[in-house]
Amino acid sequence: MSQLRERLNGLKKSGEMGVIAFIMSFLPDKKLCLECIKALEQGGCDVLELGMPFSDPLADGEMIEKFHHRCVEKGLSLKEGMEFAFEVRKTVSMPLVIFTYFNPVYNMGIPEFRQALEHTGAEAVIVPDLPLEELTRLTEYGLDVIPMIAPSSPQERIKEADKLNPAFIYCVSVRGTTGMQVLPEEEIKDYLLQVKSSTSSPLALGFGISSPEQVRVFKGYADAVVIGSLLASIIEEYEAKPELLPGEIERTIRNFKKAGLSF
Amino acid sequence: MYPDRKGYFGRYGGRFVPETLIPALEQMEKSYLELKEDEKFNVELNDILKNYVGRPSPLYFAERLTSFLGGAKIFLKREDLNHTGSHKINNTMGQALLAKYMGKERLIAETGAGQHGVATATAAAVLGLKCTVYMGAKDAERQRLNVFRMKMLGAEVVEVKKGSQTLKDASNEAFRDFIRSFECSHMVIGSVVGPHPYPMMVRDFQSVIGKEVKTQFKELTGKMPDYILACVGGGSNAMGIFYPFLDDAVKLIGVEAGGISLEPGKHCATLSSGKEGVLHGALSRVLQDEKGQISPTHSVSAGLDYPGVGPEHAFLKETGRVNYVNVSDKEALYAFHLLSRLEGIIPALESAHAVAYTLKIAPGLSEEECLVINLSGRGDKDVEQVAGLKEV
Ligand SMILES: Cc1ncc(COP(=O)(O)O)c(C=O)c1O
DSSP states (O other): OOHHHHHHHHHHHHTOOEEEEEEETTOSOHHHHHHHHHHHHHHTOSEEEEEOOOSOOTTOOHHHHHHHHHHHHTTOOHHHHHHHHHHHHHHOOSOEEEEOOHHHHHHHOHHHHHHHHHHHTOOEEEOTTOOGGGGHHHHTTTOOBOOEEOTTOOHHHHHHHHHTOOSOEEEEOSSSSTTSOOOOHHHHHHHHHHHHTTOOSOEEEESSOOOHHHHHHHBTTBSEEEEOHHHHHHHHHTTTSGGGHHHHHHHHHHHHHHHHOOO | OOSOTTSEETTEEOOOSOGGGHHHHHHHHHHHHHHHTOHHHHHHHHHHIIIIIOOSOOEEEOHHHHHHHTSSEEEEEEGGGSGGGBTHHHHHHHHHHHHHHTTOOEEEEEESSSHHHHHHHHHHHHHTOEEEEEEEHHHHHHTHHHHHHHHHTTOEEEEEOSTTSSHHHHHHHHHHHHHHHTTTEEEEOOSSOSSTTHHHHHHHHHTHHHHHHHHHHHHHHSSOOSEEEEEOSSSHHHHHHHGGGTTSSOEEEEEEEEESOSSTTSOOOHHHHOEEEEETTEEEEEOBOTTSOBOOOOOSSGGGOOSBOOHHHHHHHHHTSEEEEEEEHHHHHHHHHHHHHHHSOOBOHHHHHHHHHHHHHGGGSOTTOEEEEEEOBBSGGGHHHHHHSTTO
16 A cells, blocks of 8 residues: 555544645745755654646635746746655655646646656645546546545535545635635534545545644544645745744644644 | 537537536536526527627628728628627626526626626626626736726726736636635636636527628628638637538638737737647647746737637637638737728727738639628727827
8 A cells, every 4th residue: 555545544543633734846945845845744744745836726825826926937847846756755755745737747748747756756646627527537547646525516526536546535625725714614524524424535624724723623524634825824934034944834733733633 | 519518629628627616517507508498598688689789780891991902802790889899798698697597696707808807797787796807907907998897887807916917817816716606606708718618608609690690691692601700819709600600611710819929928829839738627729838837928919818719719720620820910900900991990909810811811812702700899998009009
């Protein structure tokens, strides 16, 4: 079994709430980005979701969109991102997932992308602009995909996602893009219970998760949370004080992890 | 019959959007397919098109242009005479009525030239719906008049200052709004682009143009036209006039914006220079760099300044049914002035592209041949911009 599956299944079994961190490649710069990723691991992060830049990131809110644009302006793209992922793989040992929009992948060619992915040691890919019907474009080449499910998804789509036998299912916690305020607590709980009733795959809750308190609230309903916009805003805030950035990242992850421990 | 059940025109089309939106698109498709056959809906829409939009729009024989060029007879399909000044209203009235039947309270639109924004704001006003229009800051600057019009019509106008600050980024913001609000809002996409069912739905609403041309041309001449030309941004006015003629022996020509030159970033000739890719929810041709990042574009015409194109056009190019060409900013501006002076019709800069290509081919054709240009809009919105250019 892949390291990724093992980690998620372990979390599911223990009842502990895991932490998946979304980090955009290269930012604020390559060196500091690697430092941040090391700090994530130090803080106890379970899975790294590494972002690849795209000029038109439709599923993302303002904070993460800005990061995409900063990378694209520097001429960085999927190819450079995958090379960076290879370095990440050599630096940390937590499971690695690639987050990318579809156009750069399609442009590279799916067999070529698969090869690049294997080379980096990343174990799965998340493509936010591919709905379930289109995931076969990747799975037919043997890629492991993480399907996304939304509060608007009816039961039969959750079952479709389950059929992929994914390492986990990404449950979007907002009606909207990343960085938005999550739905009311009870609504999220109902939604997660509904997803759970149709799949035995581990569940990760993401988009707009910004406080350890949310981890406490949803523990037992999901197996992990994804934090992205929060980390992006920390990176932005500490850019002028780079020496403090890794420490701040580590402290943040530690707080989330602590909130997720099972007692 | 295209598209197929999954929204594909051959290899092109589909739905490439976040999973969150899928149920909304499925609902929309279902409602649209039902209403398309619904008598009450059709009676209401046809009444609006006739008495509010002013359809049918005339088919006008441009005698002075014809004799100036000395070749084929040139006819203009006068979409510029529609209420709000362009073909865009055919689609926005259709979609707004659909939204109303679906119980939505609010319309969201993206706009480039502002014509689609104005047409959506108008539809919202007359049907009693709320309206938010996203417009790139660069476009809002060059089409200021339309910003005022939308506001007067009661719409909220959001100027988008990100990325290229044109239609592409306005579309991104409109999609984000739609992802947040689809339970009470309908996104009125302004061209034959976007995820299924939009390319099909917009084409159907616009195909009133081609249907009328068919009847009108027959009445005038007793036959079919030999050529039909239309400008292609996203491709809605072109699809609208081409679609009813796809099975007829009529040559169809789509004219894209060649901008300053065909170097990357200096044009919007997506079908000539774009590669297969995914932008704004559909697989089609897209102007992109070698890494798959969407390219910056340029056109003197805000309504054509877009790196994508409708999937059905990508398909029709591949099958060879439609010939796609492009003309430069300069050629379009020349045509803009020529049509104004010869016919007393100031065309939209978008439509001037179709006129410009006509100037190239009409003199080489015989006097028996007939050519119809889709004059998709009027140029009032462009007067300030054109007056500011040195060429005048
Ligand atoms: C008058 C006019 N014609 C054409 C276009 C281009 O759109 P499409 O290619 O969808 O017809 C626009 C867009 O704003 C327009 O305003």
